[in-house]
Amino acid sequence: MRKMNLHYKSTRNSNLKAAASEAVLKGLAPDGGLFVPERIPALDIPMDKLKDMSYQETAYEVMKLFLTDFTEEELKDCIGRAYDSKFDTEEIAPLTKVDDTYYLELFHGSTIAFKDMALSILPYLMTTAAKKNNVENEIVILAATSGDTGKAAMAGFADVEGTRIIVFYPKNGVSRVQELQMVTQKGKNVDVVAIHGNFDNAQSGVKEMFENEELAGKLAENGYQFSSANSINIGRLIPQVVYYVYAYAKLLEGEELSEGEKINVVVPTGNFGNILAAYYARQMGVPIDHLVCASNENKVLFDFFRTGTYDRNRDFVLTTSPSMDILISSNLERLIYLVTGEDSEQTAAFMSELKSGGSYTLTEEMKEKLKDFKAGYATQEQTSRQIRHIWDGTGYVLDTHTAVASYVCDEYRKTSGDSGKCLIVSTASPFKFVKSVMTSIDSKYGEEDEFRLLEELKKVSGVEMPRAIADILDADVLHRTECDADKMEVTVKEILNIQ
Ligand SMILES: *Cc1c(COP(=O)(O)O)cnc(C)c1O
Numbered sequence: 265m266r267k268m269n270l271h272y273k274s275t276r277n278s279n280l281k282a283a284a285s286e287a288v289l290k291g292l293a294p295d296g297g298l299f300v301p302e303r304i305p306a307l308d309i310p311m312d313k314l315k316d317m318s319y320q321e322t323a324y325e326v327m328k329l330f331l332t333d334f335t336e337e338e339l340k341d342c343i344g345r346a347y348d349s350k351f352d353t354e355e356i357a358p359l360t361k362v363d364d365t366y367y368l369e370l371f372h373g374s375t376i377a378f379k380d381m382a383l384s385i386l387p388y389l390m391t392t393a394a395k396k397n398n399v400e401n402e403i404v405i406l407a408a409t410s411g412d413t414g415k416a417a418m419a420g421f422a423d424v425e426g427t428r429i430i431v432f433y434p435k436n437g438v439s440r441v442q443e444l445q446m447v448t449q450k451g452k453n454v455d456v457v458a459i460h461g462n463f464d465n466a467q468s469g470v471k472e473m474f475e476n477e478e479l480a481g482k483l484a485e486n487g488y489q490f491s492s493a494n495s496i497n498i499g500r501l502i503p504q505v506v507y508y509v510y511a512y513a514k515l516l517e518g519e520e521l522s523e524g525e526k527i528n529v530v531v532p533t534g535n536f537g538n539i540l541a542a543y544y545a546r547q548m549g550v551p552i553d554h555l556v557c558a559s560n561e562n563k564v565l566f567d568f569f570r571t572g573t574y575d576r577n578r579d580f581v582l583t584t585s586p587s588m589d590i591l592i593s594s595n596l597e598r599l600i601y602l603v604t605g606e607d608s609e610q611t612a613a614f615m616s617e618l619k620s621g622g623s624y625t626l627t628e629e630m631k632e633k634l635k636d637f638k639a640g641y642a643t644q645e646q647t648s649r650q651i652r653h654i655w656d657g658t659g660y661v662l663d664t665h666t667a668v669a670s671y672v673c674d675e676y677r678k679t680s681g682d683s684g685k686c687l688i689v690s691t692a693s694p695f696k697f698v699k700s701v702m703t704s705i706d707s708k709y710g711e712e713d714e715f716r717l718l719e720e721l722k723k724v725s726g727v728e729m730p731r732a733i734a735d736i737l738d739a740d741v742l743h744r745t746e747c748d749a750d751k752m753e754v755t756v757k758e759i760l761n762i763q
Contacts, residue, residue, distance in 0.1 A: 270332045272299040272498065275601040276612040284331040285393035288386075288499035289403075291492025292474050297612070298597050299498050304547040305329035307509065311523070314513035319356035320347050322510045323385075323503065329548075330502045331389070338392050346385035346503075350374045352731065357381065357507045359514055360690075362660045365673065366520070367690040368511045371663075375445060376693035376732045377587070378538065379416035381507060382500035386417075387424040389499045390491060394426060401489040404760065405429040406473060408466035408494060410534065411438035412587045412692065414456065415445040417493040422451030429493070430759055431456045432466040432752060438586055440714050441696055441733070448739035455759050461749030462580055464591055469752035470494065479753065486762045495537035496594050504541035505548070511687060512550045521685065526553035528686045530676070532669040533557045533565060534588040536595035538689060543599065546636075553684050558672035559641040560585045565593060569639035572631040574614075575623035584644050584700040585664040587692070592618070600626075603633040638680070640672035647671060651704035661725040663692040664700045695721060695733050 272287040274280040276297030282290070287299035307314075309325050317325070323343045324336075331339060347356050351372045360367045373380025394403060403426060407417045414431040421429040433446060435458040446456045459466050473479055474490055483489055495501070508529070515521045529552050531539040539557055546552040559566045561581045568574045576591040583589055597615060603626065604610040614624040626634075642650065650671040651662050662670055669688050676682065694701040695718060702709040702717045705724060709717055715737065722729050747755045757763065 268332065270305060270330060271302050273302055274298070274608065275300055275597050276608050276615065278606060278608040283333045284498070285333050285396045288331075288389050288497065289393045289397060289399065289491055291490075291494070291497045292471075295612075296471075296475055296615075297608070298496050298595070300598050300601055301330060301498075304544055307549045311513055311516055314509060315517040317513065319506070319510055320344065322513065323347065323506045326506045326509050326548075327502055330498075330505075333396065334389075334392065342385055342388035342392060345388050350380075350384060357510060359511060359518075360660070361520070362654065362658050364685070365670075366511075366515065366685070366687045367660075367666070368507065368687055369690045370507060371690065371693040371696075373416070374419045374732055375412065375415045376696050376730050377412040377416065378689070378691040379412045380419070382495075382503040383413070383416040383420040383493065385503050386493055386497065386499045387420045387427060391424060391426055393499075399489070401484065401487050403427045403491050404483065404488050405493045406470050406490055406756070407431045407492070408463065408470040409433045410463040410587050410589055411442040413494065415442065415449065418446065418449040418451065418454050418456065421493070422449065422454055424453070428453045428488070428760070429455070430756060432459050432470060434458075434462045434466055435460055435746060437462055437582060437589065439697055439699070441698065441736070442586075444736045444739075445732070447741045447743045448736050450742065455745070456743040457752075457755055458746045459749050459752065460746065463589060464580065465749040466752075467494070467592065467594070469749060473753055473756065476753070482757075482762055483760070486760065488760060488762075494594070495535045501537060501541055501544070501595070504538060505544045508542050508545035508552070509548070509550055512552075515687075524551055526551045526684060528552070528554045528556060528676075528682065528684050529689065530556040530558055530669045530673040530686055531689045532585070532588060532665040532691050533559055534590040534593065536565070536593040536599070538691070540595045540598055542689075554636055554638050554682065556672060556676050557637055557639040558669040559639070560588045560647065560668050561641065561643055562589050562591055563641040564591055565596070566639045566641045568596075569634060569637055572626040572628075573623060574618065574625075576618065577622040584647060584697070585668050587665055588668065603630040638676055640675050642668045642671040648700070648704040650674075651701055655705055655724070659726070661694045661701060661705075661721065661727070662690070663694040664697045665692050666690040667704075693730055694725065695730055
């Protein structure tokens with residue numbers, strides 16, 4: 265069979281075409297839009313075969329359909345380097361059945377959160393893409409993080425030849441464990457900067473640098489070029505499609521589902537990357553019924569799915585699920601592009617309204633196309649009670665992000681009457697958010713030191729302390745740079761030593 269080449273276009277300009285490797289390399293389209301595949305490919309192998317495949321084999325079957333200008337050898341090499349013993353289980357993304365619900369555990373990689381699923385492969389996709397496109401500049405990864413991306417990106421890129429990485433995080437917006445994970449990261453090509461601002465400030469600052477042509481020129485003069493490891497890069501989105509295919513196949517293999525049986529997927533959502541990957545998996549042919557978008561108190565997406573209006577004009581709340589404390593969900597733009605009927609002018613207009621006035625409203629016709637999405641949210645109180653409730657009933661300990669989804673899943677079942685099976689995406693290990701988790705289990709832990717609580721969590725959960733945590737306990741702090749939110753560009757120039 266002849267291999268069809270799949271091209272990528274920008275959500276803000278349908279005429280712009282790029283090969284997959286170019287899209288991976290650039291991260292963001294030159295017009296500020298996001299790269300999207302010109303069509304979502306269908307799986308070309310039956311579930312019956314996927315059932316027996318390893319994670320790595322499944323990854324190849326999915327990724328080859330999207331990254332059509334990578335050779336089989338290149339892709340398999342990237343996959344092999346990414347999904348290896350960095351993960352603490354050969355299954356890579358194991359499923360745990362708790363009562364009648366399945367938890368897809370995406371936290372078995374080197375930083376114990378789901379960002380590892382994509383960020384352990386992105387550096388290899390990117391350096392392979394650079395070679396294919398004869399890029400000789402050093403690639404500078406700029407990333408804004410609400411906590412998990414930063415560490416996962418640093419771990420992924422550390423000492424990968426031909427790359428540098430600079431990560432910005434909100435100084436008071438990440439957990440103690442998250443911060444320590446970042447500031448202790450080794451690697452001679454790694455820098456991390458705490459900004460005096462929130463995640464949206466960090467993300468906007470990074471986006472502005474990407475769009476700054478003058479800065480791009482200066483970088484080029486010095487042998488550098490930017491790329492993005494943020495979840496807007498299709499090189500992150502595509503590897504995330506894999507685990508939905510894998511999870512469905514494994515549920516079939518374990519006879520938890522019958523052939524073709526539909527399943528609901530509940531995803532704790534921030535930047536809308538993870539749930540969008542579930543949507544892509546569904547479009548590829550995975551029998552997913554509803555996609556349930558779970559938010560915390562920053563419930564922009566909940567309101568959006570209910571009303572059709574995306575409105576970021578509201579107070580930003582720092583919650584116990586910080587990786588979901590987001591008011592601008594960048595990846596939503598890809599869904600907007602689809603519901604506008606791939607109308608890049610309309611998409612660009614919405615995004616410009618979002619930038620200037622902070623909101624936009626879909627037409628009724630567009631809203632109708634979102635009906636497969638359901639949405640819910642959990643307050644911090646509800647999240648905390650859910651952790652306690654699941655632990656009490658089953659002994660299984662959820663992290664705060666997963667608990668948001670777990671609560672929303674229960675509510676969804678109650679209010680919709682939908683009796684379909686549910687897959688909850690578990691995005692972090694409880695060890696990563698130990699303080700909030702332990703005080704949910706018992707308020708007596710409120711006074712205790714976060715590091716002592718790790719031992720307690722080990723006891724109450726019966727789960728071994730992950731290596732990622734054990735490693736930071738006695739590691740040296742290597743990074744101390746801080747800056748104001750409006751000084752990010754200056755800081756980057758200093759780090760790269762350019763004027
Ligand atoms: C990033 C993250 C999320 C949100 O995922 P998105 O793809 O940004 O929607 C949820 N939970 C955890 C633990 C995360 O790190």
